[in-house]
Amino acid sequence: MSVEGCAATDEDLRQLVNASIDRISQNTDGENLGDTLSCQNIRVAKVHLDGLRRTKKTHFNGRSMFNDVLRARNVQDLAEGSVTLREKLKSVGVFKDVAITVDASDRQPLFPDVKCVDLVLDCKESNMLKASINMMAGSNELSGQTVLKLANVLGRGEGISFGYSRSTANIGSYSLDLTKLLSHDFNTNLKVALIKAYEPSYISNYDLRNCGIIAEVSRPHNKWCSTLRYGGMWRNFHCPSWETPFDIRMDSGHSLISSLMYTLAYSSRVGAGSTSIAPGLNMQNKVELAGNVLGGDHNFLRLETKLKKIVNLTSWAKVSLSLNAGHVMSLNDDKPPSIVDRFFLGGPGSVRGFMMGGLGPHRNNCAFGGATYWSSGLSIFTRLPFRPGKGSFGDQFWLHAFANTGNLFEKFDFSEPDFVNRLGIGSRYTIGAGIHWRFLNYASIELNYCIPMSTQPSDRAQPGVQLGVSLDVL
Structure with missing residues (x-):
């Protein structure tokens, strides 16, 4: 007009x-x-x-x-x-x-x-009662979630929801969430959740049951979002098999963990999930403090940062560069961080060409995790030849070639003068190519052929064809 x-x-x-x-x-x-x-x-x-x-x-x-x-x-x-x-x-x-x-x-x-x-x-x-059934992708697993939600319960934007989820890895959880928008501009979101979850780890051969409360306050600002979360959990750590090594069995039993975590995230990829290949920059920084003045049986400080940049080369090609790093340190000299709080590396969504958690120290073929890690990935995506299904279903498929590298340390001392050089000692490298399926712009399903170029005796490599489903890919 x-x-x-x-x-x-x-x-x-x-x-x-x-x-x-x-x-x-x-x-x-x-x-x-x-x-x-x-x-x-x-x-x-x-x-x-x-x-x-x-x-x-x-x-x-x-x-x-x-x-x-x-x-x-x-x-x-x-x-x-x-x-x-x-x-x-x-x-x-x-x-x-x-x-x-x-x-x-x-x-x-x-x-x-x-x-x-x-x-x-x-x-x-909106209708007061809502119900939904969702499919989600995790670390090489699929899970289904059923959610019942009551919206605007008291007429001031309050929400109550009950959720139940179950995955192909036999991981199940129940949750009761209370949500409320705060502040004068409705930008601050308060969420209180009661959680009961069963999380078996097949790569480390243990079972974990969690029960507790999580309180979270998040506030977006332009392309930034900051989140402050408190978690108080009762843990029941159990090793069902006698083949589980003693180093992992030492964490068995009941314990309490009280932690405070701050997350600062930035995203310029409007409407894009972490597995999407839309151009832009994603960044996430986490700081978590457990125990100490907060109480509980676990005392540690954990730092982690993730960075991903995607650039359009042409209308049919893109390049992606990722860099992740993390470090966890014990605040109690007599007790190292639990295996649940350590980092694991390797798998279709991480350094490809290795089994899930297959990069790094192992005990009796059980992944032991590490206190320090870094990983990086370079991928080039191109459209399928002759563009089958152009403008519809075919646009979700991409060919990609990749190179991944990373390292995981059971213990690492940053006070040493040559710690930068030590970070690169024993690094693993993998190259390969495959098909990337961006499922509903939410999950990444990849079928790749991987060639590990560098491994260590403690690793569990998986050369050849590798199928993976992930929410976050390297």
């Missing part, structure tokens, strides 16, 4: 703003619409919330999400602010759709060249 000159009547102004809102909603290229919008000066006199049934209007009093539209001085500012407001309201978890229209106001403007308008938000509330 192209408009020349200034809006002459209130009806013209309403049509102009409503059309501008629709146009900006559909605009994805970031065009400058200033040339096609009217020069009419306007002010928003009042914002109306219609269609509320269970939701309390007082829940939105004094919220800063309305500031952009209330400060609008022309049609373009109002249209852009209205679109942002609509997306913010839909993200609150109360409404499934919000329609925005502009109507004439009964208030008189302070200046004769200014028009006063009312912004009308026609809100359609």
